[in-house]
Amino acid sequence: MSGVNRVILVGHLGKDPEVRHLDGNVTVASFPLATSESYNKDGKRIEQTEWHNIVMWRGLADVAAKYLHKGKLVYIEGKLRTRSFEDKEGHKKYSTEVVAENFTLLGRKSDFEGPTTPASSSNNNEVSEEGPKDLGTGKFGLDEAENDLPF
Amino acid sequence: MSGVNRVILVGHLGKDPEVRHLDGNVTVASFPLATSESYNKDGKRIEQTEWHNIVMWRGLADVAAKYLHKGKLVYIEGKLRTRSFEDKEGHKKYSTEVVAENFTLLGRKSDFEGPTTPASSSNNNEVSEEGPKDLGTGKFGLDEAENDLPF
Amino acid sequence: MSGVNRVILVGHLGKDPEVRHLDGNVTVASFPLATSESYNKDGKRIEQTEWHNIVMWRGLADVAAKYLHKGKLVYIEGKLRTRSFEDKEGHKKYSTEVVAENFTLLGRKSDFEGPTTPASSSNNNEVSEEGPKDLGTGKFGLDEAENDLPF
Amino acid sequence: MSGVNRVILVGHLGKDPEVRHLDGNVTVASFPLATSESYNKDGKRIEQTEWHNIVMWRGLADVAAKYLHKGKLVYIEGKLRTRSFEDKEGHKKYSTEVVAENFTLLGRKSDFEGPTTPASSSNNNEVSEEGPKDLGTGKFGLDEAENDLPF
DNA sequence: TTTT
DNA sequence: TTTT
Numbered sequence: 327m328s329g330v331n332r333v334i335l336v337g338h339l340g341k342d343p344e345v346r347h348l349d350g351n352v353t354v355a356s357f358p359l360a361t362s363e364s365y366n367k368d369g370k371r372i373e374q375t376e377w378h379n380i381v382m383w384r385g386l387a388d389v390a391a392k393y394l395h396k397g398k399l400v401y402i403e404g405k406l407r408t409r410s411f412e413d414k415e416g417h418k419k420y421s422t423e424v425v426a427e428n429f430t431l432l433g434r435k436s437d438f439e440g441p442t443t444p445a446s447s448s449n450n451n452e453v454s455e456e457g458p459k460d461l462g463t464g465k466f467g468l469d470e471a472e473n474d475l476p477f
Numbered sequence: 478m479s480g481v482n483r484v485i486l487v488g489h490l491g492k493d494p495e496v497r498h499l500d501g502n503v504t505v506a507s508f509p510l511a512t513s514e515s516y517n518k519d520g521k522r523i524e525q526t527e528w529h530n531i532v533m534w535r536g537l538a539d540v541a542a543k544y545l546h547k548g549k550l551v552y553i554e555g556k557l558r559t560r561s562f563e564d565k566e567g568h569k570k571y572s573t574e575v576v577a578e579n580f581t582l583l584g585r586k587s588d589f590e591g592p593t594t595p596a597s598s599s600n601n602n603e604v605s606e607e608g609p610k611d612l613g614t615g616k617f618g619l620d621e622a623e624n625d626l627p628f
Numbered sequence: 629m630s631g632v633n634r635v636i637l638v639g640h641l642g643k644d645p646e647v648r649h650l651d652g653n654v655t656v657a658s659f660p661l662a663t664s665e666s667y668n669k670d671g672k673r674i675e676q677t678e679w680h681n682i683v684m685w686r687g688l689a690d691v692a693a694k695y696l697h698k699g700k701l702v703y704i705e706g707k708l709r710t711r712s713f714e715d716k717e718g719h720k721k722y723s724t725e726v727v728a729e730n731f732t733l734l735g736r737k738s739d740f741e742g743p744t745t746p747a748s749s750s751n752n753n754e755v756s757e758e759g760p761k762d763l764g765t766g767k768f769g770l771d772e773a774e775n776d777l778p779f
Numbered sequence: 780m781s782g783v784n785r786v787i788l789v790g791h792l793g794k795d796p797e798v799r800h801l802d803g804n805v806t807v808a809s810f811p812l813a814t815s816e817s818y819n820k821d822g823k824r825i826e827q828t829e830w831h832n833i834v835m836w837r838g839l840a841d842v843a844a845k846y847l848h849k850g851k852l853v854y855i856e857g858k859l860r861t862r863s864f865e866d867k868e869g870h871k872k873y874s875t876e877v878v879a880e881n882f883t884l885l886g887r888k889s890d891f892e893g894p895t896t897p898a899s900s901s902n903n904n905e906v907s908e909e910g911p912k913d914l915g916t917g918k919f920g921l922d923e924a925e926n927d928l929p930f
Numbered sequence: 931t932t933t934t
Numbered sequence: 935t936t937t938t
Contacts, residue, residue: 329732329767331512332705358935358936419570420573581638583638631788635859636785710831724873792931793933815933850933
């Protein structure tokens, strides 16, 4: 028996992904993602931000480490998972995470470059000249996670 | 600025909704929802259940109180919200909830009857005779929440 | 560059899946799916049904052929694809299909039995006695499609 | 009885929205939206584009007319609707559309300006200097559609 | 007909 | 802790 457990988010990374390597060569990447919602209240524009703990595993974590960085705008599909754990004082706590199954980078093409590409900065300039046309998206799924050159 | 924060669940209620009436005549309903996933591991079928805290507000809560009960299968759309609070010992804790925006009852037609309808039991028989055809769904959105007779 | 193209449906099969075997041992299954929506208009309850052309490929088509049948309630995730073709008179026509990526059976447990299982009918009775508890779901993704015993 | 009929898209507008005013002061806006997907085949990067007919009604159409333009990147939630009609030669044809229920602008803040705002061009320069930080999103739902100043 |  |  099974049901449906699906989360869809579009938001900005609050930090660079934190990457850990577990036994058996398994990579895990995690980072906070902000989704903001704004609405009018008493004539004032209120913005409310929700923070999500995103976790990515294996090949997806590797791609995330390469291409996702603080401030980037990303579309994420995944599922909810709540873990319980004990903090240092031995108190039981719960943490709800979004285990990502695939993601799509949103934003400008220059945002898709890896962090260490020297061409990136000049490309950045190129982008800023081109205006709205330099928006684009790059998708990464669990299957594509092993690609060397995902776009 | 705003992003996207969307959750889609299909699962069974773990308990009847707990209904509270706040100041200003605001109704809140909350209940646990189980989404189960099964997969093969080492030749064995493993079933893993994830529990979600569902919260419904206002008109949607009223409809939930009427039609959602322990064991029912339901489709829910909503958004994630993480609240922090202090427990009795003064320790900071976090709770992540799914704030529902609409839901659709899934399952047999007889499941859609309110709890006190006398016709329900005979209807139940009718359903059990009709086979697969008597499956159906009943949808409730924030707009329709004020309907007296939602199906 | 890529975007997001995602469809989520819960509805009933209008017919048994039609299964074709293409060159290279590729299976394709297709069937119509009805999603109904009801609303009040001028005090009357109106039900509007939308029909979708669902297509499943390869392993997912094989599982569909086994477990999906006319009248079943199913949750489907997929993407939109519009094909153009010429009808017999040579007129250009368009057909929009939902290419399924995974599905989850919803409804009674007895609905999950394969069509030729003799135990199925007695099981059916069993279900009708057990009440709401015998509702359940069975999920099938592209990965799991090769499973012999998916639930 | 009702089911679930939900579409989620992120893509670029192929044209400016076409706005019509029906009887009873009802506005309808429609435009093509491209969602692109790219994958590797035989070592080559293939990009496949899917086109969707988007339709927006009433207040949402008004906001679309103001803020959505050719080339913009947008997140759209809606439902599928297939209409049948006769072309000029009297042949029956089908057209599947995505009736939008809400949308969120993705991309740079400068993209959110209305088309006739004089400040827009200087703002544009500002944006192009700030680099990746000037990405943002602006959401429009059926409820907010009546806002004069949605962000 | 978009975008990269 | 993001973004606007």
